[in-house]
Amino acid sequence: EVQLVESGGGLVQPGGSLRLSCAASGFTFSSYVISWVRQAPGKGPEWVSAISGGDFGSTQYADSVKGRFTISRDNSKSTLYLQMNSLRAEDTAEYYCAKSGSYQHYMDVWGKGTTVTVSS
Amino acid sequence: EIVMTQSPGTLSVSPGERATLSCRASQSVNSNLAWYQQKPGQAPRLLIYGASTRATGIPARFSGSGSGTDFTLTISSLQSEDFAVYYCQQYNNWPLAFGQGTKVEIK
Numbered sequence: 206e207v208q209l210v211e212s213g214g215g216l217v218q219p220g221g222s223l224r225l226s227c228a229a230s231g232f233t234f235s236s237y238v239i240s241w242v243r244q245a246p247g248k249g250p251e252w253v254s255a256i257s258g259g260d261f262g263s264t265q266y267a268d269s270v271k272g273r274f275t276i277s278r279d280n281s282k283s284t285l286y287l288q289m290n291s292l293r294a295e296d297t298a299e300y301y302c303a304k305s306g307s308y309q310h311y312m313d314v315w316g317k318g319t320t321v322t323v324s325s
Numbered sequence: 326e327i328v329m330t331q332s333p334g335t336l337s338v339s340p341g342e343r344a345t346l347s348c349r350a351s352q353s354v355n356s357n358l359a360w361y362q363q364k365p366g367q368a369p370r371l372l373i374y375g376a377s378t379r380a381t382g383i384p385a386r387f388s389g390s391g392s393g394t395d396f397t398l399t400i401s402s403l404q405s406e407d408f409a410v411y412y413c414q415q416y417n418n419w420p421l422a423f424g425q426g427t428k429v430e431i432k
Contacts, residue, residue, distance in 0.1 A: 240421070249412055250361075250369060252421040265419045268326075301368055310416035311359035313380060315368035 207231035207314050209302050214319030221292050221323070227285040227302030227316060235259065235280035238305035240312060241287050243298035243321075253300070254287065255310070270296075292323045327351050327415050331424035337432040344400040346427045348413035353393045357417035360389055360398045363426075364409045372411075373398065403429070 213225040227239070240255040251269075254276040256262040264276050275288040285302055300319050303312035328351040338344045348358065356376040361369035371380040373389035376396055386401040400407055408431055413424040 249426045250363075250414075250423045252414075252423065255419075255421070267420050303368075306374060309357065309374065310421055311357075311371060311374040311414065312361075312369075313371045313374070315370070317368055 209316035211316045211319040214321045216322045222290045225287040229283040234283035239285045240303050242301045245298040294323050297323045329422050329424035331427050335428045339432045346398040348396040350394045354415040354417035356392045358396050359414045361412045362409045
């Protein structure tokens, strides 16, 4: 079964840091683009970042997180990461990792999400 | 940056009726358009990609059409499990972008 499982969410103060993880199974992790997508309470999904497959994945970021968030992957562990620094209240959301389809960036598999709350 | 606009915000439909949802892109996305369904407390689920191709396991009552800037998701005969929020997403350009959603509710 193809599966993505996020972890690492929690409560953090403004200006703090958090690292999210996404463990993949059931498919050849290294071959696919994987994204982080977040969803604030009562809002639609917002794409955050993506990393291409292979050993030296190229990265993309939404302007809202550029310079603060870093996406990375460890293909030997089939795990995706999101390092989040300088967190703001507006980063509060459910964070999902999602696998892209072959060669195209629709998202055909999603994890269940992990909750990030930025508050003092 | 491409902006995706969905209409209407809420659609009230009776079970068994047809529902038509719209999505408009601020510039052409060719056919690089996906639709998702989301129920409360769940992650989005892929319904349609390539504007008109149903994802694996998606019933035939869901159909997508359009290209360029204007797209439609049609649910031919609404079942109880179809009442949810629906999002479109363009993947023609970075950054990827979702619409704000259409909630399909029971009339």
